[in-house]
Amino acid sequence: MASAFTIKATIASFGGKLFKLSHNSATTTTPMALNLYLPPKSFTTPTPKVPLLIYLSGLTCSPENCSEKGFFQHRASQLGLAILYPDTSPRGLNYPGETDSWDFGVAAGFYLDATREPWSGGYKMETYLTSELPSTLFNDTEFGKYLDAEKVSITGHSMGGHGALTLYLRHPELYKSVSAFAPISNPVNCPWGQKAFAGYLGEEDKEAWKEHDATELIRKGVWKGKGDMKALVDVGLADGFYKQGQLLPENLEAAAKEAGVEGLTVRYHEGYDHSYYFISTFAAEHVDHAAKHLGLL
Amino acid sequence: MASAFTIKATIASFGGKLFKLSHNSATTTTPMALNLYLPPKSFTTPTPKVPLLIYLSGLTCSPENCSEKGFFQHRASQLGLAILYPDTSPRGLNYPGETDSWDFGVAAGFYLDATREPWSGGYKMETYLTSELPSTLFNDTEFGKYLDAEKVSITGHSMGGHGALTLYLRHPELYKSVSAFAPISNPVNCPWGQKAFAGYLGEEDKEAWKEHDATELIRKGVWKGKGDMKALVDVGLADGFYKQGQLLPENLEAAAKEAGVEGLTVRYHEGYDHSYYFISTFAAEHVDHAAKHLGLL
Numbered sequence: 360m361a362s363a364f365t366i367k368a369t370i371a372s373f374g375g376k377l378f379k380l381s382h383n384s385a386t387t388t389t390p391m392a393l394n395l396y397l398p399p400k401s402f403t404t405p406t407p408k409v410p411l412l413i414y415l416s417g418l419t420c421s422p423e424n425c426s427e428k429g430f431f432q433h434r435a436s437q438l439g440l441a442i443l444y445p446d447t448s449p450r451g452l453n454y455p456g457e458t459d460s461w462d463f464g465v466a467a468g469f470y471l472d473a474t475r476e477p478w479s480g481g482y483k484m485e486t487y488l489t490s491e492l493p494s495t496l497f498n499d500t501e502f503g504k505y506l507d508a509e510k511v512s513i514t515g516h517s518m519g520g521h522g523a524l525t526l527y528l529r530h531p532e533l534y535k536s537v538s539a540f541a542p543i544s545n546p547v548n549c550p551w552g553q554k555a556f557a558g559y560l561g562e563e564d565k566e567a568w569k570e571h572d573a574t575e576l577i578r579k580g581v582w583k584g585k586g587d588m589k590a591l592v593d594v595g596l597a598d599g600f601y602k603q604g605q606l607l608p609e610n611l612e613a614a615a616k617e618a619g620v621e622g623l624t625v626r627y628h629e630g631y632d633h634s635y636y637f638i639s640t641f642a643a644e645h646v647d648h649a650a651k652h653l654g655l656l
Numbered sequence: 657m658a659s660a661f662t663i664k665a666t667i668a669s670f671g672g673k674l675f676k677l678s679h680n681s682a683t684t685t686t687p688m689a690l691n692l693y694l695p696p697k698s699f700t701t702p703t704p705k706v707p708l709l710i711y712l713s714g715l716t717c718s719p720e721n722c723s724e725k726g727f728f729q730h731r732a733s734q735l736g737l738a739i740l741y742p743d744t745s746p747r748g749l750n751y752p753g754e755t756d757s758w759d760f761g762v763a764a765g766f767y768l769d770a771t772r773e774p775w776s777g778g779y780k781m782e783t784y785l786t787s788e789l790p791s792t793l794f795n796d797t798e799f800g801k802y803l804d805a806e807k808v809s810i811t812g813h814s815m816g817g818h819g820a821l822t823l824y825l826r827h828p829e830l831y832k833s834v835s836a837f838a839p840i841s842n843p844v845n846c847p848w849g850q851k852a853f854a855g856y857l858g859e860e861d862k863e864a865w866k867e868h869d870a871t872e873l874i875r876k877g878v879w880k881g882k883g884d885m886k887a888l889v890d891v892g893l894a895d896g897f898y899k900q901g902q903l904l905p906e907n908l909e910a911a912a913k914e915a916g917v918e919g920l921t922v923r924y925h926e927g928y929d930h931s932y933y934f935i936s937t938f939a940a941e942h943v944d945h946a947a948k949h950l951g952l953l
Contacts, residue, residue: 371894371927373937427725427932597668630668635724640670 362501367392373436374399377426378502382495386487387449388480393492394422396432400439401505408507410535410653411441412646413488415515415522418551419466420447425516428635434643438655441506443496445488447518449481462551463558469546470522471571473559482559484522485571489530512649516540516638517600518551524573524590524611528581536589536652538645540638541598544611545574551605574607577614587622588615591648593641595631659798664689670733671696674723675799679792683784684746685777690789691719693729697736698802705804707832707950708738709943710785712812712819715848716763717744722813725932731940735952738803740793742785744815746778759848760855766843767819768868770856779856781819786827809946813837813935814897815848821870821887821908825878833886833949835942837935838895841908842871848902871904874911884919885912888945890938892928 368379375398384391401409412435416425422444425431431442448468454477457464473482497508513534515523520542527537546552547568556568569575582588594601594608601608608625615623631637650656665676672695681688698706709732711722719741722728728739745765751774754761770779794805810831812820817839824834843849844865853865866872879885891898891905898905905922912920928934947953 369927370929370931370933371892371925371937372933376927377933430727430730430936433727433730433936595668628668630666630673632667634667636667636669636674639727639730640668 394444410510415519417517430639434646538591545607691741693739707807712816714814731943835888842904
């Protein structure tokens, strides 16, 4: 059987290979781009199945931004970890208004399944990322042989930090650990989140919004009895979006404390902003955090 | 006295700081952008003067590309090395045809002083980089105190690899070592170089072209009696421009061999292309090469 993925490019990086891939998603009803980094270890004989860290990108990003600027490959190469960079939304659906805003629609899928039309047609990033994409990838004739489907962790930046935290809290069976850079931690209480939830889920049912909010999920007890959360969060104190109240990591910390959730480490870094300069500085530590829970360290 | 540089941004990166700077250049008659990375060591008390590695970028690039994607900061941070990312040409002169080509004019200054009008007015990147910029920087009231003017090395990529090699060969007193990624090694014999030299220096005097060609400079004996060249060059074998004959590193190697020049290491890497994925993979080794000759290793 042929691979589900079309290889757009194969690029050597830190001794391993970065594959620029595309596949047709039944969930989003569009082609979906993704980048997959395989470490040098994947090209030895016999080929071992390596653990996988999924990186979810922030608003406006494609799989390229973090592949080029995040510096995850450097440390992943050393440890023998694969990195998956999915896209941030479907592209090409051409829904009215889809490209009018940089913080809604294309490249702003918010890692949930929309329930409001027309977005409910293809904006189903949660199902895509937690079901279709892993199933397709781990069973793929070309790429499945490289990846250990039982050893997956997740991380992300900004909107992708929100995605990593909420997908982890909603699907804990899929991931061994979670981390986030400058995550939108309490989207029901910030402008980005309110705009996205109103658009994708509708204005009415605010309880539905809370199902996609890391702070609210912890507050309602989804992690009760689940033990150590294995969560690392980094925030830059010179991050303009943090200062504007788009991120609200303190609310996440407070919710965890109130709910008695342990194993959430939130670190604040003086001078760091919202950019890939921030991400690249701490990327190795997030790779190490995942690696520890994936049995590589 | 006020600093000659306007600080456009200060960005935390790998524990140090990246300054996005601008100053008015008398040489180019324009404002010139540059980025300067200072390692964590620069912010200790008492503040030591640290060595400097100058990185010259390739065609189409500004100081941003390598600052974001090259990952020199990662290793420079560990060793206590500053990195300077100058721009690739003057901008804003508005000479006729200046922005018509991606490989001539703006962002394609080729690291020489043009002799042909109108380019001779402001396209004087050699004088700018070997005289005005270091003089301004090392004597600056704000930034001079951080930098050891006696310990400077140079590196670069593609057109910037050509720049690093030729400026090093023409001004050996300024630099302790040189390295290059995928350099345009013999520009008189490749389309990029021929277009640039014809435009900046004129069609007639081909001997003048050879003064800005690393291979021809070595061939005519400029390194005679100068001992070890302290030069590291990396080339990717999947580099499309290498395959097209734009780089010609074999000619550089042959010239060095014929001229009896020692200390030129040229390495060829299977699978690597012309991009920052290639540069970032080997950036730490180029930082280490410089650091060794700058007394840091």
